[in-house]
Amino acid sequence: MRKKITAAFAALALAVTSLFVATSASAIQGDDPSNPIILTSLDDVPAGAVSTGSHMRQCSTVQTWALTIPGDALIEHPEYRYLREVPAVEEVSHQEYQWSIASRTYNPGQTELTHQVYSYEQVVPTYQTQYQYQMQVQGYAEAYVIVDHGSWPSYVDHWGWVSAGTFGWEWWNGGTTQWSFSDVAVLYSGPHSAIQYQDSQYRKITTAYQFVKNGNAQQVQVGTHMEYTGETTSVLGSPWTLLGGYPHTVIDRPYIAPSFTPWVWSSYTPWQTLTTPPADPDGQDGEANPLNLRKITEGGPGVYEQKVITTPAAAAYNEYFVRRTSLAH
Numbered sequence: 001m002r003k004k005i006t007a008a009f010a011a012l013a014l015a016v017t018s019l020f021v022a023t024s025a026s027a028i029q030g031d032d033p034s035n036p037i038i039l040t041s042l043d044d045v046p047a048g049a050v051s052t053g054s055h056m057r058q059c060s061t062v063q064t065w066a067l068t069i070p071g072d073a074l075i076e077h078p079e080y081r082y083l084r085e086v087p088a089v090e091e092v093s094h095q096e097y098q099w100s101i102a103s104r105t106y107n108p109g110q111t112e113l114t115h116q117v118y119s120y121e122q123v124v125p126t127y128q129t130q131y132q133y134q135m136q137v138q139g140y141a142e143a144y145v146i147v148d149h150g151s152w153p154s155y156v157d158h159w160g161w162v163s164a165g166t167f168g169w170e171w172w173n174g175g176t177t178q179w180s181f182s183d184v185a186v187l188y189s190g191p192h193s194a195i196q197y198q199d200s201q202y203r204k205i206t207t208a209y210q211f212v213k214n215g216n217a218q219q220v221q222v223g224t225h226m227e228y229t230g231e232t233t234s235v236l237g238s239p240w241t242l243l244g245g246y247p248h249t250v251i252d253r254p255y256i257a258p259s260f261t262p263w264v265w266s267s268y269t270p271w272q273t274l275t276t277p278p279a280d281p282d283g284q285d286g287e288a289n290p291l292n293l294r295k296i297t298e299g300g301p302g303v304y305e306q307k308v309i310t311t312p313a314a315a316a317y318n319e320y321f322v323r324r325t326s327l328a329h
Helices: 002-024 063-064
Strands: 037-039 050-060 074-086 092-098 098-104 112-115 120-151 154-171 177-179 186-191 195-198 202-226 248-255 264-268 296-301 305-311 316-322
Touching: 074 264, 154 202, 177 202
Parallel strands: 037 316
Antiparallel strands: 050 074, 074 316, 092 305, 098 264, 098 296, 112 248, 120 154, 120 177, 120 202, 186 202, 195 202
């Protein structure tokens, strides 16, 4: 009995050692006969696998069921082994290409805005105010009365002029006037001796005169002078005369020609299999076309290309399988 137990443990140790060696020799299950892919059913045998034979393998129940079922007899069960040759796989790939896209901006510029400027002159009369002065007089008054009646024996009345006071400034009855550009209270004055007024009983005798304004005035042309409009946008006719150098043009807004910024790189086209470049993104042509703001530039074969592998290459190899049937007692 003791020998059987010893033999069982020896077999278990050998199995564990074999498993360790197999695992060390082949890290990928199925690529080595010592490390086959375990199949649980005949239906699991992959297409293309061929049988490489079968044999009876002995193992103890202790080993198989890990001491969960008592037993000390070695038993046999069949193993069916298979081999599948997996052929090499050729790489499947294709080339893809792309192109640079350049862009620019368009400045429409602006039109010129101008206006005409004129300047005129004309001859106009020069006027000056003239004031009318009128003569005034003042003096004394006399009355004509009986001075005496004479003496006896002949009584005859004697008449004579006697003082009757004075009179102030009043307009001279001769109506004398004079125009002057001077604007003064009294134009001039002086002594005067004349009869201002007289009748049979009363008279006024002047002693002085003066010329003062009587309220009348007038505008008198004394010459001419030039009058100027300065710069104006109005067109004037006679009597205005256009000055030399006019009209002339004033620029309110300068002209700016339409222009483009330089072409600069902006992006790439998507990768494509065609070797010919795609159409411009904006669908426009012509360097002077203001709508042509994006265009395809350098790229394509030899410039921007890449290899795209859709199926990587793989070397041929063998796959190993084992199908184990139920234990036989």
